[in-house]
Amino acid sequence: MLGEGLLKGLAETARNFVGSYVSKERLTTVEYPDERIPTAENARVFPFLVYDGSDWQAGMRCVACQICEKECPPKCIYIEKSKDKKPDYVGKQQFYPTRFDIDISVCMSCQICVEVCPFEAIKMDTQFELATYDRFGGLLMDREQLSRSNEYYHNIHPTEASEVDAHLAEEKVKVEAKAAAAAPAAAKPPAAAPAAKPEAATSAAAAPKAALAMPTPEAEASAAKPAALEEAPPAGGKD
Amino acid sequence: MSGVFYFISAVTVAGALAAVLLRNTIHCALALAVAFAGLALLFLSLDAQFVGFVQILVYIGAVVILVVFAILLTRDSEAPNQGVYSRTWLAGLVITAAVFAFLAWAVLASLPGLPRRAVAPAASVQDIGNALMTRYVLPLEIIAVLLTAATIGAVIVAMHEKARSK
């Protein structure tokens, strides 16, 4: 019958109209600035730099290896390597970045920097309210603005952060065991270590590194297997 | 004669002049709309309410729109390079002047011995309807047939060759 479909359609919208006043489930709108929904654990916006401990300069994991700078497709990362060195998490002497800038107006959130980083130093943030009045300076983040503590990382991506911690701990144990084994044999000159360190780290821990090279699928897969993740803090709301 | 009459007449004549003089055909069509609106106002000033509104409805609402459609369909709005006036424009102008002189002479010379009727004659819509259905019913029917024929004719004339041969 001509017009039957029209009436059906009208009934549907009428049901929506009345229903939106009656039932709360129909209105899925979240009135954003006033109320927020917690961000999903896999939310990723822009990269940040992870540091351990409380002092961001001392605990910075980044060793200024510049892999991310080279890999970044839109070339939004700028790194200057330091002249001196500071110990990293295993106590080895490493360079650190004197400048680490990310222009987030250029960044396309591809996460390649995170995937290539061998030191678990750069991770994706969930902070998205980055609007600024300054078009050029405001969106160019320097290393201080980019630094976030490991606790913050745990807070926003608990599963992934625990895995990273576990991996780093494992790495540390391995290095310490090696060092313990090597210590009585010969006191190696520490000057040779830094130069060989990057290849050594990657080749020595090839198997776990490969798994960690792609954090996102890893994190997604690990969501299914809750191995040793009980201590991870629950994904909190925005701070 | 009141100032209103002169004003409306001036607008109407100006619109008509613009309609035949302007280079851009679209402007001509819109000036024609002004002329028609002025004519409708003249009809209203003659107490012919019904005809005035019919004038707006038919001429501005339909004829001008038709003209505009025709102009756009024939790319007529692009001014031709060899001038907008016909080769025989001088002859046309002479004929026009002669016709106007003759008409004006006839109007002024005849001095119609008609009364100056100040009171408007009654012509309500009801009267018009009654007249159409009684005294003028035959012309009405003929007009109806004519309009139907014209509609069909216009559609067939303007139809694409391909569609017609199918």
Next chain:
Amino acid sequence: MTPLTAYLLVAALLFAIGLAGALTRRSAILVLIGIELMLNAANLNLIAFWRYGPHPEFLTGMMFAIFSIAVAAAEAAVGLGLVISIYRHTQTTDVDQITRMKG
């Protein structure tokens, strides 16, 4: 000048303008516009005569005007249909160039 004379003069002027348009313009559509103006001038005459002439109660002038409007509408529709049809054949609406029938 009586009102009737004034209206008749305006109508004569409009008729002349319409005639000038029909006779001097190249574009067929402009010719049609001129013809429409002439028809309207005639309508104005009819209404003016109805208003000031004898026996307005018969509504003769008004009826004529109404029928004339209807005829003019039909004429415009057919005329513009013809113009479009001619344009399809000759790619022009210039009445000076449509001379095929001259032989």
Next chain:
Amino acid sequence: MAATIDQIFVIFANWVGGFFPAAWHAAVVDVLGVIGIVSVFPALFALTTVLERKGLGRMQNRLGPNRVGPAGFLQPVADGIKSLTKEDVVPFTANGIMHFLAPLVLVVTVFMGFAVLPVGRHMQLVDMDAGLLFFFAMGAATELSVFMAGWSSHNKYSILGAMRAIAQMISYEVPMLLSAVAVVMIVGSLSLPDIVSMQDQYSGVWPHWFIFTPWGFAAFLIFAIAATSESNRSPFDLPEGESEIVAGYHTEYSGFKFALFFLGEYLAMFALSGLGVTLFLGGWAAPFSFLSFIPSWIWFFAKVMLSIAVFIWLRGTFPRLRQDQLMNFAWKFVLPMALLDLVVTGIWRFLGPGWQQWVVCSLILIAAYVVMGRTAFAVKHFGPRRYRYAE
């Protein structure tokens, strides 16, 4: 008392007019009426924009505007300030004068249509003998402004939108006029107050509205379809089709001129709603005889707002038609039905009061509807289209 409230605006206008010399009295009353129309309907427009957005939002399970003022009802103020302070861009190649005149012509002609609408008992600006004709004449004149806007913008989307709009308006004006003629045939007058007073009668408590007759119901449906199309509302919003021709003929308008177009379109919708209410829904007459104590103008505006709500409902429900569907629907379905409805109206008049006229007229109309609906759905290019890309 009820009669006083009913006529309160008329009394007020006459009271104000009383302060002026007798020769000016009528003019002052008219000016007050014009002021009333020019202030009430734009205010209604402002209210309707926010109601429409909220209503559409609710139909799509959204909230709609709720930021400016209490529950978002000051949104039109914000919109107005925004459009007033915006830069008025005129394209370089545009035809300046026509580009400027087009929105003015639209708003002026639309406002003139309100002059004959009876918004209450004895409340119309001009009681014209040919009021209905005047209304349609003004409606026809708006087409010209649409064309002026589209053509003067010198933009292909604008001219496409304008041509679509004009083609659509002309096509749907015919059934609209014919459906109004059905009413005129029964009332025997083109004067809108006469049409209302004919419907302001009751059998018991039931009103004599024309929508409650077979021919009137059919004519009302035809009128509603045509009015939706005339006012370029969804599902007939091809001339504006934001997703394909970026708002059509007012693409190149910004700032206050755009606001004028917006106002003009809404006012046209109000005018057509008012006309539909006057023709079929009893105008300012109360729906039941025992409700007559409520002032007539309240009933008129309530009915207008109700029909606006239906417009919004339709907009929230239906997808846009295609151009060929639109034209086919106008010329092959709506127009024949309108003509048939005229015949049925004649039969109704001819048969005279009694149950026969109800049965005969209803049967003819229902049969025609069913037959035409069936054939329409069977005809290629007109019925539902079967897409074959899935194969």
